[in-house]
Amino acid sequence: MPRRRVVATLGILLVAALAVTAFTDAARSGEGQAARASLTLIAPAAAGGGWDLVAREGQQAMRTGNIVNTVQVVNIPGAAGTIGLNQLAGLTGQGTTMMVTGTVMLGGISQSGSAISMQDTTPIARLAEDFEVIAVPAESPFRTFDDFVQAWAANPAAVPIGGGSAGGIDHMVAAQMAQAAGVPVETVQYTAHAGGGELTLSLLSTAAGTVGVGISGYNDFADLVDSGQLRVLAVVAPERLAGIDAPTMTELGLPEVDLVNWRGLVAPQGITDAQRTELEQIVREMVATESWSEAVERNRWVRSEIYGEDFEEFLVEEQGRIDALLEELGL
Amino acid sequence: MEQLSNLIGGFGDILSPSALLFVLIGALLGTAVGVLPGLGSAMAVALLLPLTFVLEPTNALIMFTGIYFGGLFGDSISGILMNTPGNSTAIASAFEGYRMAQSGRAAQALATAAIGAFIGGTVASVLVVFFAPTLAELATGFGPAEFFALAVLAFIAISAVVTDSAVRGLAALAIGLVLAMIGIDQPTGTARFSFGSSALLDGIPIVVITVSLLALGEVFHQAAKASGSGTQDTVLPSGRPWLSGSEFRAALPAWLRGTGYGLPFGVIPAGGAEVPTFLSYGTERRLDRRRAKPMFGRGAIQGVAGPEAAGNATAGTAMGALLALGLPTSATAALLLAAFQQYGLQPGPLLLERSGDIVWPLLAGFFLAMVVLLILNLPFAPLWAQLLRVPKSYLYAGIAVFASFGVYAAGASIIDLVIMLVIGVLGLAMRLYDIPIAPVLIAVILGPLAEYSLRDAMANSENDPAVLVSSPITIGLYVLLLAGLGFAAWRRVAERRRADV
Amino acid sequence: MMSEVPSDRAATTGRPRPRPAHLSKGALVVPAVLVVLGIFLVVGTATMDVVGEGGLFGPTVMPWAVAAICFVVAVFLAVDILRPRPEYDPAFGAGSRAATDSSDGSYEAGPDTVNAPAVGTAIGGVVVFIAVLPWLGWILSATLLFTAVAIALGNRKFVTCLLAGLALASVIQIVFSGLLGISLPAGFVGGF
Known part of the structure; x- marks a missing residue:
């Protein structure tokens, strides 16, 4: 049956062609290449999360700036990023991978008592930070931060405070405020929300059992503040933020409330100095692109670039602070 | 009717050949990613976001709506054909849809799903255009007590109808509750049942549970039933390609009821689109029992029509909530928010005032995307159905490969694959010994919602149980629940009497 | 896939048939799984390192409740599986051990056979x-x-x-x- 044979031959040829293409792709995506050719950014959060955004903005900046040929983002969600950290720690010596990290991951490391820490990575750079704000709905009885602190100190259980995940940056800021304001940290009634959207809605909701005070990054609240539905009582930042008429914690006499939400990039441990320098250079070029500047502005980040050794020292110091804080919180 | 003229203006901006091309490309890409289990619409948007960056705003946004809604149309296709829903919102329509496909009505099931998605999405878009601010108001009436009432209502309403044997249904429900409790406890951050494994800290993703139980469990079950004679049998002929008049008439009320369920849920940031799809499934099944010839369990067209319309109606109003309040209530919405901001759009109460010139074309794009997807999906339904002509052994081998791919791609984790295997074997055991699978998925979705909202409600009100019944919404929901239970009891007594005579 | 449990009423007429798979001894796997899950919950909850106070309903309340459900349902399900079914077992031996065993034997050859x-x-x-x-x-x-x-x-x-x-x-x-x-x-x- 010649016709069957023809069909069979064509089929095998087709499969062979597919397989060759696929293997080429696999070989290309595999390790063992220069970071300039193919770079992997690990976002230790699900698609749509804050770290995912950093990774994807970075990917975009590297692409449009022709800094790296192919950049792929891999999402490894879970447990405040520590699952991604565990995977990164296993990629020893791979100079073609970087992972997004930030304040929340240090909290996650401290909280899970994980054996793997930032010591098991090669710090590359801190990129940007954004600032936490304390907001209340427009009809809230708290006109000023002092109104809130008075009511809070009188009966902490009656003033539920909302924010992101338990042990996350919002929770830690709540703990710092409690310490500074003389409220016993263990009496703080903190309600964790799945995201900024849920928190905002909980603030706006008139239903019973929702929170009356919210802590989150300014970006989550910005538009509702502009429209007058939310009021910012205070910002956790060294200086006042453009466009918000609210005092800083230092102005309020609570300078010890100072946690900022920074994001950075780390590479696996055990990479060569040359690889480390190359990654650092890639990041320097990335943050210089117009695409990155737009991303910073759009997401209301504030640039806070530090590299290499400086970043490493910063990480050690920050981890120590956060460990102490979380211990206080009983987390 | 200022909105109407604005909307027409929006259509004027986008009805060009290039815009049509972009919406078409978006729809095709979105459908392709949506079809795959594990890659939900959030992943579709994340993956395809960079594509839109290089385009000019209107074309990019319009391509984007194509991707977004394409993912929603696509996720039921794999559910119906292979019992492997692309996303958790397509679980409910997969139950009856897969049975329809197994009885030679795959094309009709796909057409029903496509039309349902179209109706749900379109009605929701109309609501968004005219009432977005009002919808946003609705959301502010909800708090944890309301969510708890909703979860309890959904539990009872759905569980009562998805199984005939109470003890078997409860067994499945218990399994689901256990699976849902693994991982970090949201209110306190306590690690529950992870036994020191960091991979379990974040719990077992719903998509892993869904794909394992439905797809892999089915593959194993097919192996268990394999005759071993080596025949190359196909599942069945794909049958007649179009919906008949009577099928259309049967599906129409289900589409509308499903849409009704879906609309309010988009603005409520809890439970997602799964709750209304299951509620719709439960309602259709209950209604079906009163018919002279019940079809549920054998491929009831209403069982596809209702949930599919509900799912898309939810997605539509969720988009409305995002635009009107700027609240990203899901991962997909958060990504959309990022995309909007890319073009200087800041969703929120001031959106329409500030950037009407870009929002109206976007809203018009919803309708355009919906129409394009319907046109794409109806003729493709019989084509997709041809997939079932593939010999069974190859079809299920393909399902196993796709399921593994989806589970791996969602988390890049080998542990997820091991969990998939274990739950897949559990799925086989449940199939062999007639334990229903739907309650497992219901418990996985509603269990955490019920638990966390109850705890939040109590903790935030100084443990005053009165908070649970303190609002008209909660009282209304519980009254509905009691009325439903009373009615069911009355019917059971009445039926028994009839049977005795 | 959800499967319907065949109605008992329909089976009362006609000659006795072999027990279907979901009422066979093999089906005891399901209650066994429930017991294992219950033990998993009890062990996990008892050894749980609870963070903070957690309020009135801490992170352990729901696990205890679900563990209880697991055990209770396992017992009821086991009874449901093992209880005598005159419509399946030979009429004279209804309820006796031997009858159950023989029906198990015939089930091996039935359509429910697992490959x-x-x-x-x-x-x-x-x-x-x-x-x-x-x-x-x-x-x-x-x-x-x-x-x-x-x-x-x-x-x-x-x-x-x-x-x-x-x-x-x-x-x-x-x-x-x-x-x-x-x-x-x-x-x-x-x-x-």
């Missing part, structure tokens, strides 16, 4: 897939998985199976890794 070698092949295919994925990479591992499942379902054209699996795995690699940038394990191929 154990096929199930083993399919499950084994997934196990091997997971084990070799990091080393062989996606393309070859998925090809093996495809072939194993196809063979389990009765296909005996080994070469065609391998080729079809290779084609599918390659298409997935090209589309999702090549075009969309999802990372799939490259395995040893990546070393080049």
Whole structure:
């Protein structure tokens, strides 16, 4: 049956062609290449999360700036990023991978008592930070931060405070405020929300059992503040933020409330100095692109670039602070 | 009717050949990613976001709506054909849809799903255009007590109808509750049942549970039933390609009821689109029992029509909530928010005032995307159905490969694959010994919602149980629940009497 | 897939039939799973390292409740499975041990028979897939998985199976890794 044979031959040829293409792709995506050719950014959060955004903005900046040929983002969600950290720690010596990290991951490391820490990575750079704000709905009885602190100190259980995940940056800021304001940290009634959207809605909701005070990054609240539905009582930042008429914690006499939400990039441990320098250079070029500047502005980040050794020292110091804080919180 | 003229203006901006091309490309890409289990619409948007960056705003946004809604149309296709829903919102329509496909009505099931998605999405878009601010108001009436009432209502309403044997249904429900409790406890951050494994800290993703139980469990079950004679049998002929008049008439009320369920849920940031799809499934099944010839369990067209319309109606109003309040209530919405901001759009109460010139074309794009997807999906339904002509052994081998791919791609984790295997074997055991699978998925979705909202409600009100019944919404929901239970009891007594005579 | 439990009423007429699978002794696997899950919850909750105070309903309340549900349902389900069913068991031996055993014997030959070698092949295919994925990479591992499942379902054209699996795995690699940038394990191929 010649016709069957023809069909069979064509089929095998087709499969062979597919397989060759696929293997080429696999070989290309595999390790063992220069970071300039193919770079992997690990976002230790699900698609749509804050770290995912950093990774994807970075990917975009590297692409449009022709800094790296192919950049792929891999999402490894879970447990405040520590699952991604565990995977990164296993990629020893791979100079073609970087992972997004930030304040929340240090909290996650401290909280899970994980054996793997930032010591098991090669710090590359801190990129940007954004600032936490304390907001209340427009009809809230708290006109000023002092109104809130008075009511809070009188009966902490009656003033539920909302924010992101338990042990996350919002929770830690709540703990710092409690310490500074003389409220016993263990009496703080903190309600964790799945995201900024849920928190905002909980603030706006008139239903019973929702929170009356919210802590989150300014970006989550910005538009509702502009429209007058939310009021910012205070910002956790060294200086006042453009466009918000609210005092800083230092102005309020609570300078010890100072946690900022920074994001950075780390590479696996055990990479060569040359690889480390190359990654650092890639990041320097990335943050210089117009695409990155737009991303910073759009997401209301504030640039806070530090590299290499400086970043490493910063990480050690920050981890120590956060460990102490979380211990206080009983987390 | 200022909105109407604005909307027409929006259509004027986008009805060009290039815009049509972009919406078409978006729809095709979105459908392709949506079809795959594990890659939900959030992943579709994340993956395809960079594509839109290089385009000019209107074309990019319009391509984007194509991707977004394409993912929603696509996720039921794999559910119906292979019992492997692309996303958790397509679980409910997969139950009856897969049975329809197994009885030679795959094309009709796909057409029903496509039309349902179209109706749900379109009605929701109309609501968004005219009432977005009002919808946003609705959301502010909800708090944890309301969510708890909703979860309890959904539990009872759905569980009562998805199984005939109470003890078997409860067994499945218990399994689901256990699976849902693994991982970090949201209110306190306590690690529950992870036994020191960091991979379990974040719990077992719903998509892993869904794909394992439905797809892999089915593959194993097919192996268990394999005759071993080596025949190359196909599942069945794909049958007649179009919906008949009577099928259309049967599906129409289900589409509308499903849409009704879906609309309010988009603005409520809890439970997602799964709750209304299951509620719709439960309602259709209950209604079906009163018919002279019940079809549920054998491929009831209403069982596809209702949930599919509900799912898309939810997605539509969720988009409305995002635009009107700027609240990203899901991962997909958060990504959309990022995309909007890319073009200087800041969703929120001031959106329409500030950037009407870009929002109206976007809203018009919803309708355009919906129409394009319907046109794409109806003729493709019989084509997709041809997939079932593939010999069974190859079809299920393909399902196993796709399921593994989806589970791996969602988390890049080998542990997820091991969990998939274990739950897949559990799925086989449940199939062999007639334990229903739907309650497992219901418990996985509603269990955490019920638990966390109850705890939040109590903790935030100084443990005053009165908070649970303190609002008209909660009282209304519980009254509905009691009325439903009373009615069911009355019917059971009445039926028994009839049977005795 | 949800399956309907056949109505008992319908079965009362006609001669006794063998017990269906879901009422056989094998079905006791399900209550056993529930008991195991219950023990899992009890152990996990008792050893839980509770963070903070957690309020009135801490993180342990729901686990205790669900553990209780698991045990209670397991007992009821076991009773439901084992209880005598005159419609299935021979009428004279209703409820006796012997009758149950004989119905078990006839069930072996019934339509519910499980093709154990096929199930083993399919499950084994997934196990091997997971084990070799990091080393062989996606393309070859998925090809093996495809072939194993196809063979389990009765296909005996080994070469065609391998080729079809290779084609599918390659298409997935090209589309999702090549075009969309999802990372799939490259395995040893990546070393080049």
